[in-house]
Amino acid sequence: MVSRRKVIKVGAGGLVVAPLLVVPVLRAAGADVFVAGDQGAAPAPPGPVKTVRKSPGPGLPAPGYVAGAVTLRDGDHLLVRTSDGDRVVRLANAAIWKGEAVPPSAVAMGDDIIASGTVLADGTVEARTLDVNIAQVRGVVTATIGPGAWMARDKFGREFELRIDPLKPPVEILVGGLPTSAADVGDPVPGHSFIAIGLLLADGSIRVTRLYY
Incomplete structure (x- = not known):
């Protein structure tokens, strides 16, 4: 939300009241940080480092x-x-x-x-x-296929196999908005919606590094 304050300046003609727009910074979980009002910025898939950058114009990615x-x-x-x-x-x-x-x-x-x-x-x-090789899947669990592994379908009907590697557990898991450890998360239940971000492996499956559902 953009809030408005008033700034009072003293000039030769007396007091001048001018509006000041205070623009907040928006932050998305697991995503890069962008400045509000920077329409058209192309966010990179989440990684371990968060950056701040601005787009050169609507619909155009940053030069770098x-x-x-x-x-x-x-x-x-x-x-x-x-x-x-x-x-x-x-x-x-x-x-x-x-x-x-x-x-x-x-x-x-x-x-x-x-x-x-x-x-x-x-x-x-x-x-x-x-x-x-970062992949992001937003979809619905269709079946569990083993401990920490499940099949899913996105809104386009594409099928994905996702898995949690106990030796390389996700760096972030949120269940109902609450942080959860890989040991406590359990297997996703068929019919549940989720968002997963992870590493696309050579066999086409995705090793989950961030999970939200």
Whole structure:
């Protein structure tokens, strides 16, 4: 909500009353932080590092935002195929999330990445954060298939297999808005709605790193 206050200025003609808009900062659980009124900002999927950035205009992503597949790697530089063409991303100083914090060497050819950083003079993006193979599913549980594993369907009818790895448990679980440990969460019940964010594995399943239901 935008609140209004009044600022009183003293000028040559006496007192002037002018409105001042106080714009709050919006914060979404597990998401990046955006400034209210920054319409058209393209948020990156949640990772371990939260950033603040503004869009250059409605419907346009921030200049330092890159999303696509890694097609070539040369040392700390990645060539990323995006919907707008190829971009070069440097990841030497990036906080990298691939289901957990990983070193730059964990980023491989074919990985889908989302980078956020600073655009250098030559057009290279110096990444501050890099999320790798992150998937987000909003859907309904259709069946449990084992301890910590279930099938789900989204609103488009697509089927997903999700699982919780006890050796690499989710960094955040909210059940009814309350924090819950992986040991206490139990198996999702068929028919329940949920949102899951996690790592897309080679077999097509998703290892859940954040779960909300």
